[in-house]
Amino acid sequence: MSELKPRKDLLDIEGLDLPEIEYVLSNAVPFKQLFQRSVKKVPTLRGKTVLNLFYEPSTRTSSSFEVAANRLSADVTNFTVSSSSVVKGESLLDTIETLQAMRSDYIVIRHQAAGVPNIVAKHTGASVVNAGDGYHAHPTQALLDAMTFREVYPDYQGRRLVIVGDVLHSRVARSTSTLFNKLGIEVAVLGPGSLVPAGRHDFMTRLHSWDEVFDWKPDAVYLLRVQLERQEGMFFPSIAEYHKMYGMNTARLVRLRQLGAYLMHPGPVNRGVEITDEAMRYERSLISTQVENGIAVRMAVLHWLKPETDTD
Amino acid sequence: MPSPKPRLFQNGRIASAASADLLAADVLVDGEGRIAAVGAGLSAPEGAEVVDCPGCVLVPGMFDVHVHAREPGQEHKETFATCAAAALRGGITGLVLMPDTSPPVDSGHLVKSAMDLVSESSPISMHQSGCLTKGREGKEMAGFSGMASRGVPLLTDADRSVPCPDLMRRCMEYARDFDLLVASHCDTPALSKAGAVNEGRVSYRFGLAGIPAISQEIAIDRDLRVAQHTGARLHLQQVSTARGLKSVRAAKEDGTLVTCEVSPHHLVLTEQDIRDYNTHFKFNPPLRPAADVEALVAGFIDGSIDLLACDHAPHTEFEKSSDFGGAPFGAAGLETTVPVMFDRFIRTGIFGWDLLIERYSAAPRRLVGFAPVAIAEGEKAEFFVFDPQAETSVARETMRTKSPVSPFLGETLAGKVLGTAFGSDWHAQA
Numbered sequence: 152m153s154e155l156k157p158r159k160d161l162l163d164i165e166g167l168d169l170p171e172i173e174y175v176l177s178n179a180v181p182f183k184q185l186f187q188r189s190v191k192k193v194p195t196l197r198g199k200t201v202l203n204l205f206y207e208p209s210t211r212t213s214s215s216f217e218v219a220a221n222r223l224s225a226d227v228t229n230f231t232v233s234s235s236s237v238v239k240g241e242s243l244l245d246t247i248e249t250l251q252a253m254r255s256d257y258i259v260i261r262h263q264a265a266g267v268p269n270i271v272a273k274h275t276g277a278s279v280v281n282a283g284d285g286y287h288a289h290p291t292q293a294l295l296d297a298m299t300f301r302e303v304y305p306d307y308q309g310r311r312l313v314i315v316g317d318v319l320h321s322r323v324a325r326s327t328s329t330l331f332n333k334l335g336i337e338v339a340v341l342g343p344g345s346l347v348p349a350g351r352h353d354f355m356t357r358l359h360s361w362d363e364v365f366d367w368k369p370d371a372v373y374l375l376r377v378q379l380e381r382q383e384g385m386f387f388p389s390i391a392e393y394h395k396m397y398g399m400n401t402a403r404l405v406r407l408r409q410l411g412a413y414l415m416h417p418g419p420v421n422r423g424v425e426i427t428d429e430a431m432r433y434e435r436s437l438i439s440t441q442v443e444n445g446i447a448v449r450m451a452v453l454h455w456l457k458p459e460t461d462t463d
Numbered sequence: 464m465p466s467p468k469p470r471l472f473q474n475g476r477i478a479s480a481a482s483a484d485l486l487a488a489d490v491l492v493d494g495e496g497r498i499a500a501v502g503a504g505l506s507a508p509e510g511a512e513v514v515d516c517p518g519c520v521l522v523p524g525m526f527d528v529h530v531h532a533r534e535p536g537q538e539h540k541e542t543f544a545t546c547a548a549a550a551l552r553g554g555i556t557g558l559v560l561m562p563d564t565s566p567p568v569d570s571g572h573l574v575k576s577a578m579d580l581v582s583e584s585s586p587i588s589m590h591q592s593g594c595l596t597k598g599r600e601g602k603e604m605a606g607f608s609g610m611a612s613r614g615v616p617l618l619t620d621a622d623r624s625v626p627c628p629d630l631m632r633r634c635m636e637y638a639r640d641f642d643l644l645v646a647s648h649c650d651t652p653a654l655s656k657a658g659a660v661n662e663g664r665v666s667y668r669f670g671l672a673g674i675p676a677i678s679q680e681i682a683i684d685r686d687l688r689v690a691q692h693t694g695a696r697l698h699l700q701q702v703s704t705a706r707g708l709k710s711v712r713a714a715k716e717d718g719t720l721v722t723c724e725v726s727p728h729h730l731v732l733t734e735q736d737i738r739d740y741n742t743h744f745k746f747n748p749p750l751r752p753a754a755d756v757e758a759l760v761a762g763f764i765d766g767s768i769d770l771l772a773c774d775h776a777p778h779t780e781f782e783k784s785s786d787f788g789g790a791p792f793g794a795a796g797l798e799t800t801v802p803v804m805f806d807r808f809i810r811t812g813i814f815g816w817d818l819l820i821e822r823y824s825a826a827p828r829r830l831v832g833f834a835p836v837a838i839a840e841g842e843k844a845e846f847f848v849f850d851p852q853a854e855t856s857v858a859r860e861t862m863r864t865k866s867p868v869s870p871f872l873g874e875t876l877a878g879k880v881l882g883t884a885f886g887s888d889w890h891a892q893a
Contacts (some may be wrong), residue, residue, distance in 0.1 A: 159569040165668075244784050262787035266740030273739075285788070322670055333687035338640025 153376070157195075157457040160272040160279040161360055163288040164329040172333065176322060177450045179298050182454075183221065183447035195454055196225035202255035203229045205282070206262040212282050212292075215442070216259045219449035224256070231256050243267065245273045249260060256458045260284075276459035280452060285319050291452055292417055293326035295445040296373070298333060299437050303413055308335040313364050314355075315397055316347045316375030316425060319384070324375055325419045328355055339367055342375075342397060345386040371413040371437070374425045387422075390424055398423075399430040413437050467494045469885040471507040471655045475516035475848060477814035477838045478523070480825045485520060485816070486726060492844040496886030502841050514889065516848050519881065523530045523820055523836045524556025524845035526827040528617070528646075529700060529724065529772035531793070532589070534580065536565025541777040541865045546855065548863035549775070549797040551883045553678045554847035557588040557830060558775075558797075562599070567838060571609025575812035578613065587885055589833065590616045595634050603624045604634055605794030609821050610687065611641040616831035617698065619646035622792075626652060631686065635695035644831065646698040647686045649707070650748070654678035659788045659872040661749040665734040671788055674749050676704045687714040689726060690721055699723040703748040712767045720831055724772040725759050727800045731807045732756075732870060738789040746774075747792035762855035763822065764814055770826040772818075773800045777866035781857070796863040799871045801847075802855040806876040810851070844884045853879035863892075 161167075182391065185191050201220040203212050210399065220227045225349055250258060250271070257292045258277045262269050265285030272279040283289040289394055301307045318324045318340050328338045332354045339356035340347050342362055347357060358364050364372070377393060396401070397416065399407075404427075415449050420426050431438075470492045476485035477639060489505040490783040492498055507513050527550070535539040550558060559575065559603045562568035568577055584677055593610035595618045597603045610618065618638060624647065631647075638645050655678040660666045662673025683699060687710060690697035711723050728746060728850040733753045737744040744750060762768040776793025783790050800823070808814055825835035836845040855876045859867035882891040 194566070242784065243782065243786060262786075264786045264788050269740050270784075271784065285670045286672075296843070320666075325670060348667075351664055 158455070159457060159459060160268075161290050161452055161456060162268050162272060162279065162281045164293050164326045164333070167333070169333065170344065172294075172330070173456055176301065178296050178454060179294075179447040179451040180443065182400045182450040183444065186443065186447070192222050192346065194223055194224045196220065196223040199225045199252070199256040201225045201227045201259060202234065202250065202253060202277075203227060203232045204258055204260045205229075207283070208230040209261055211442070214259065215445045216280075216282060216449050219453060220257070220445070223453055225453070228253075228255070230407045238408075243270060244274070247271055250277075251275055251330055254460070256460050257341070257453055257456065277387055278456035278458040280456070283322055286322050287325065288324045289322040291445065291449050292366050293330040294452065295441055296327045296331050296415065298444045298448055299341050299415065299441050300331070300336065300371060302440070303437065308368040309337070311337045311339065311463075312371050313341055313358065313367065313369040314373045314375060315338045315341045317378055318342055318375070319346045320378055321349055321375050323345055327373065328352070339364070339369070343387050359405055365410065368410060369412050371415055372399070372407060373415040376417060376419065377421055377424050379421065381422075394424055397425070399425065399459070401429055404430050404433060407433070411435070415441060418442065445446040464792055465483070465729060467496070469493050469499070469508050469511040469744055470520060470884070470889055471505060471511050472514045473505075473846065474517055475519045477501070477521045478730040478820060479512055479522070479837060480817055480835065482815055483815040489793060490521060490838060492884060493888070494887060496844050496888070497837065498840055498842050498844055501838065503716070508681070508683055512656075514760065514882070516881070518852055520816060520849045520851060521838055521846050522554060522816060522849055523824045523838055524847060524883065524885070525823045525824070526556050526557040526802075526833075527773050527775065527797065528559040528770070528827045528830060528846045528848045529726070530560065530640070530797065531556045531561045531563065531777065533777060534564065534579070538781055539865075542588065543584045545863060545865040546775070546797070547587050547589070548794065552588055552880060552892050553798040553884055554801045554849065555587070555797055556742070556836070556845045556885050557833075558590070559616050560591045561621040562592050562619065566656070567594050567599045568592070569597050569599070569605035569854070571606060574595070574610050574613040574615055575890045584670060586888060586890070588636055590614075592617045592619055592646070593623055594618065595620045596630065596706050599623055601630065603782060604630070604637060607637055607643065608639055609881055611643055615749045617644040617646045619648065619700070622648050624648055624650045624652065627728055628685060628689065630685055632693060633688050634649045635689055635693040639693060639695040644698055644801070644811050646700055647682070648700045649682035649686060650680045651678040653737040657788070658749070659745060660737060660753050663831075665737060669737070669740065674747075676706065676710075676755075677750070679748050680704060680710065681708045687711070687719060691719050693699045694720070696720045700731065701726050701748055702752050702759070702768065703729045705789065708767060715767070718819045721842070722769040724770045725763055725768045726772060726774045727796065727803050728817065728870060730763060731803060731819045732824045736781050736870070740789055742783045742785065742790035743794055743868050743872060745787060745792055746794070748759070764818065769822070771804070771823040772827065773797060777864050778868055779866050781783045783868050786805065794868045794870060795862065796869070798862055798864065799876070801849070801856070801880060802876040802878055803871060805849070805851070805878040810877045844886055846881040848881045849878060850881050851878045853881070858889050
């Protein structure tokens with residue numbers, strides 16, 4: 152492998168080039184193989200500290216990063232800030248000062264406001280990993296999605312993924328579609344016009360119904376979580392109608408099975424909304440694999456990034 | 464106190480709204496601050512100070528109708544004194560103060576108290592405007608007659624549309640009786656919501672809530688119809704889209720009494736210039752796509768856009784250091800507008816000083832009922848000396864505003880304001 156330029160932060164997918172993507176995805180493979188052994192730990196980050204800074208509750212992503220850091224032998228501190236308990240008047244810059252004083256080597260941050268990881272990255276020598284910021288980006292989710300897709304399709308180039316749901320408010324859709332596009336995987340989207348607005352997606356085909364989806368012959372269908380709290384009753388009439396129009400139900404599952412296509416979801420799922428109980432048991436569901444690969448990919452990301460504090 | 468000495472500005476060239484040609488002439492300003500003589504080879508009277516201006520352009524003082532000076536109530540952002548210092552550095556000798564202070568200026572008493580403070584602390588002419596509605600709350604009409612008697616140049620709810628079309632209509636009917644100018648910040652809050660940037664590719668890429676173009680365009684269309692219906696005079700602030708400008712053009716052709724302004728940032732920056740969540744590029748209305756910018760420049764040249772106004776909206780660096788969605792809208796503009804317009808348009812030959820003077824000195828004064836200023840014998844001295852060979856480095860250390868926040872920070876612009884003459888005062892700039 153050719154020399155990569157050292158990178159301090161992982162903030163979004165746009166900034167990554169193909170050799171970097173390859174580097175992370177290929178390193179994730181041996182990390183994943185570790186999980187089969189009785190001792191799942193390697194000494195890669197021994198003596199380093201990882202701060203998990205979550206301004207938005209997310210047990211899954213936070214735990215995934217924690218497990219990843221533990222398996223690299225790093226010391227992990229979890230710092231969950233519920234937005235209501237943020238002291239009024241403490242600005243982002245004040246928080247960053249505090250973080251600086253903790254001298255973490257890696258800061259994993261999730262924040263409800265887009266761009267906050269960029270600001271933190273600019274003001275700290277620690278490596279910053281964006282674990283999801285507003286509607287902006289969720290780069291490790293995209294990487295774990297790509298790893299999962301490539302496991303089932305080693306000949307991934309030219310294959311097809313359709314993303315279903317609230318593309319407008321989804322950082323997962325932004326990051327995953329961008330990464331898949333970079334890898335040469337075709338991406339289409341299905342969702343209501345109010346959540347898949349026109350003129351935003353240069354590289355994505357817009358599909359208008361499940362019939363169109365099946366005619367397009369996707370290799371995998373990626374259901375987005377319906378962000379119930381974000382709908383404000385403005386984007387579609389009801390959950391029941393959403394389920395009827397866009398949910399993965401029995402009839403659609405039959406056609407998915409006929410195609411032999413896989414099913415993906417970033418979790419946590421809303422059963423009965425974007426997916427039925429029955430579809431959850433689909434034999435080609437990759438949802439659990441995505442979770443497992445998440446740990447491997449996050450290990451690969453932490454292993455790859457070079458904090459400025461790193462002087463060895 | 465000794466009376467100020469006369470001052471001779473030598474070897475410069477005089478610009479005017481009337482002609483693209485610059486007139487090589489010296490300008491003598493007497494001790495009273497009047498222009499005593501304009502002509503070639505004037506000799507300095509005894510005791511006169513000579514300001515040598517070789518290669519420089521003498522330009523009539525600019526007048527900005529859209530300035531937030533933040534006093535009273537938000538003096539940590541700006542004061543009349545720092546605002547005036549910034550204006551002088553930018554060649555601006557007169558301006559209209561927005562009424563969105565704390566408290567908002569919504570009565571004759573508050574206009575008077577603001578003007579008293581101005582007279583104590585401002586070396587240039589500042590004119591306090593008033594609110595359309597009480598407390599800028601968009602619910603009840605503010606005290607029009609009291610504000611009219613104190614000489615407000617215009618009424619506006621500054622950065623807020625009057626949400627109720629019926630109230631807007633009544634305000635305009637009532638304003639007509641006093642021949643008061645109504646200025647409207649066109650926005651439909653139900654559409655713009657918590658948006659931070661123009662809705663489109665850029666908002667999507669950044670994952671930020673968008674402000675759709677229609678939120679301004681629908682408000683423009685509404686206010687134009689209200690103006691047509693009431694026959695009152697309407698001024699539209701900060702037109703920012705091609706479609707909005709098209710509506711203004713059509714209304715003018717129909718004889719509607721409407722004028723409109725554009726901000727310099729909407730003429731020279733696009734939404735693509737927003738990088739890495741830099742909040743210094745967060746404006747309301749937001750920066751738009753290139754096609755809108757092209758249409759605005761065309762409208763600025765052909766006169767569909769009547770005037771330039773910088774929307775000087777200082778917020779401290781600390782306030783702007785928040786995340787993009789949470790940071791306040793606006794930036795300082797008084798010091799950068801003339802150098803930016805010179806750098807982008809005059810230096811490149813897109814238009815001349817005459818057009819900039821018309822749009823930023825003459826038309827704004829006419830809008831609020833003042834006579835345009837000129838560099839001519841018998842006139843009060845209100846002009847600045849601009850060196851097209853020098854450069855303006857936009858840096859926080861050299862800005863005069865209290866809040867050095869600008870999308871042009873770090874840029875080196877062609878041309879520099881060397882100093883501004885206001886009456887008998889000469890404010891040389893470092």
